[in-house]
Amino acid sequence: MKRIFKKVLKIILALFTLLFLAFVALYLIYNEPLPEGSKPEKADILAQKMLTAIHHEAYVQTKHIEWTFAGGAHQYKWHKAKGEVEVKWGDYKVQLNLADPTKSHVFQNSTELLNASKSEIIVKAVNFFNNDSFWLVAPFKVFDKGTKRNVVLLEDGSEALLVTYSSGGTTPGDSYLWKLQNNGFPVSFQMWVKIIPIGGLEATWDEWKVMENGLYLPSSHTIGPVPLDMGEVRAYN
Incomplete structure (x- = not known):
């Protein structure tokens, strides 16, 4: 038993070492400091240009959005007009009230939960929605309450839009640097976020x-x- 334990321990240590070295390599390759932005008035114009390119007015009028996330593990039917979203994962389904999550309904295997665990599941659903919906509609959130916008000059001479969320969501304080086409269409963003x-x-x-x-x-x-x-992904009125 001691020999088996030692072998298992060596394997665990080896895996830990490999993961640590992989993280260090990724950190050295990708890590960058958060850039300093300026010209907030010009940044607002740039943000509006991006919204126009992706048809923000259509987003405002959209009543329903559906998508999945994490390889289909999280499923969403968002009744945007009502401020409600159906969140499904595993055995759970949450009819989430975005304005007042305490009014949400939680089901496990089609049975509604009314015990203390209901609150934990609601919190998890809110966190899932905040993260997973951001990957779908982040460009439309550049003027959300608590956001700050600045322009960052890139090495190629183009201008990028730096958006910082000082409040709201699950992880306030996160920053995103949007890189745009000449017509304002988003191409990518760089992230400075607490969870990464x-x-x-x-x-x-x-x-x-x-x-x-x-x-x-x-x-x-x-x-x-x-x-x-x-x-x-679906969006319809």
Whole structure:
């Protein structure tokens, strides 16, 4: 038994060492400090240009949005007009009231939960929605309450839009540097976020689809070498 324990311990230590070295390598390759921005008035014009390119007016009028996340593990039917969203994962379904989550309904295997665990599931649903919906509609949130916008000059001479969320969501304080085409269409953003220890990690925003109501939404992203599929995205009135 001692020999088996030692072998298992060696394997665990070896795996830990490999993971640590991989993290160090990624950190050295990708990590960047948060850039300093300026010209907030010009940044607002740049943000408006981006919103125009992706048909913000259609987003305002959109009543329903559906998508999946994490390889289909999280499923969403968002009744945007009512401020309600159906969130499904595993055995759970939450009819989430976005204005007042305490009024939400939680089901496990079709049975409504009324015990103390209900609150924990609601919190989890809110966190899932905040994260997963951001990957779908982040460009439309650049003027949310608590946001700050600045212009950052890139090495190629182009201007990028730096958006910092000082409040709201699950992780306030996060910053995103949007890189745009000349017409304002988003191409990618770099992230400085609490849940990712590598600053400046870049995610693509170039797999766009036109919804049936004219709205542009992304169908997938790539974060470094990792793909992130949004599933069958739908938006309609």
